[in-house]
Amino acid sequence: MNVDEYEYYNNLANWSFDDINYISENYTNWIYEDEIVKHSNKKTKILDLGTAAGEKVLKYFPDCLEILGTDFSKQMINEANKNLEKSGKKNIKFRVMNNLSMNTPDNYFDLVTARHTVIDPKQIHKTLKPGGYLIIRGVDKLDCWELKRMFKRGQGFQDKKPISFIDYEAIIDAGFKDVELIPLHVVEYYKSKKDLLALLLKAPILDNWSEESNRQSKKVIIEEDIFDKYVNKNITSKGIKLIRRYYGITANKK
Numbered sequence: 403m404n405v406d407e408y409e410y411y412n413n414l415a416n417w418s419f420d421d422i423n424y425i426s427e428n429y430t431n432w433i434y435e436d437e438i439v440k441h442s443n444k445k446t447k448i449l450d451l452g453t454a455a456g457e458k459v460l461k462y463f464p465d466c467l468e469i470l471g472t473d474f475s476k477q478m479i480n481e482a483n484k485n486l487e488k489s490g491k492k493n494i495k496f497r498v499m500n501n502l503s504m505n506t507p508d509n510y511f512d513l514v515t516a517r518h519t520v521i522d523p524k525q526i527h528k529t530l531k532p533g534g535y536l537i538i539r540g541v542d543k544l545d546c547w548e549l550k551r552m553f554k555r556g557q558g559f560q561d562k563k564p565i566s567f568i569d570y571e572a573i574i575d576a577g578f579k580d581v582e583l584i585p586l587h588v589v590e591y592y593k594s595k596k597d598l599l600a601l602l603l604k605a606p607i608l609d610n611w612s613e614e615s616n617r618q619s620k621k622v623i624i625e626e627d628i629f630d631k632y633v634n635k636n637i638t639s640k641g642i643k644l645i646r647r648y649y650g651i652t653a654n655k656k
């Protein structure tokens with residue numbers, strides 16, 4: 403486990419962006435939540451890795467037999483359990499687990515999901531039933547690339563290989579079949595400077611976070627002059643433009 407990364411998420415204790423005012427336009431039609439619905443039914447058992455405070459699981463996941471949401475941050479899981487109680491849902495459980503040392507049963511889940519978190523495809527392969535699916539969504543190296551170039555740093559900035567390729571190859575090497583890597587191109591527009599700054603303070607976009615080595619530096623200060631330069635270059639009638647690059651992967655344990 404990377405201690406800095408653990409502290410980073412523990413200090414946040416939720417992964418909600420509800421307070422940030424922005425709109426988002428998809429240039430591709432692969433939607434993570436829709437893929438989960440497509441690959442599940444009433445009998446499905448789902449494991450959601452890096453679930454944070456369960457925001458996505460509680461809001462978007464289908465009504466199925468069982469959902470286990472895990473996260474290595476105790477604070478996130480405490481919040482997830484509070485959110486679960488409020489929801490009244492009975493098919494969901496949350497517990498602490500590190501994605502890199504999983505202790506879930508072998509051949510148990512029909513679907514493993516992981517959105518914006520680290521994964522170990524071999525361990526996921528082991529916990530999936532034969533015929534089960536893995537669905538992930540990640541933030542790629544070219545995410546917010548103009549911004550990262552202006553600041554000369556950021557998540558994956560120094561990495562030679564994009565994280566999408568690293569995951570794709572590791573998933574194939576773990577023995578998965580029908581592995582599909584889909585680049586996701588999204589454009590976001592932030593209502594005000596305050597909204598964009600709130601994103602940059604919460605998400606590790608501008609931190610020197612190497613995905614090749616899974617190492618993160620301390621949270622960095624955002625220099626106002628560079629930030630203002632970016633904002634001035636990217637003001638549009640819809641808001642301050644930010645180009646996002648994500649990726650989706652689906653894979654099957656045959």
Ligand SMILES: C[S@@+](CC[C@H](N)C(=O)[O-])C[C@H]1O[C@@H](n2cnc3c(N)ncnc32)[C@H](O)[C@@H]1O
Nearest residue numbers: 411417452453454473474475500501517518519
């Ligand atoms: C960017 S948030 C994404 C949360 C959620 N999946 C979503 O999409 O809204 C990343 C989450 O992964 C968790 N995480 C990061 N590394 C982890 C690891 N090695 N094991 C378990 N959880 C991890 C963090 O604590 C955090 O809650």
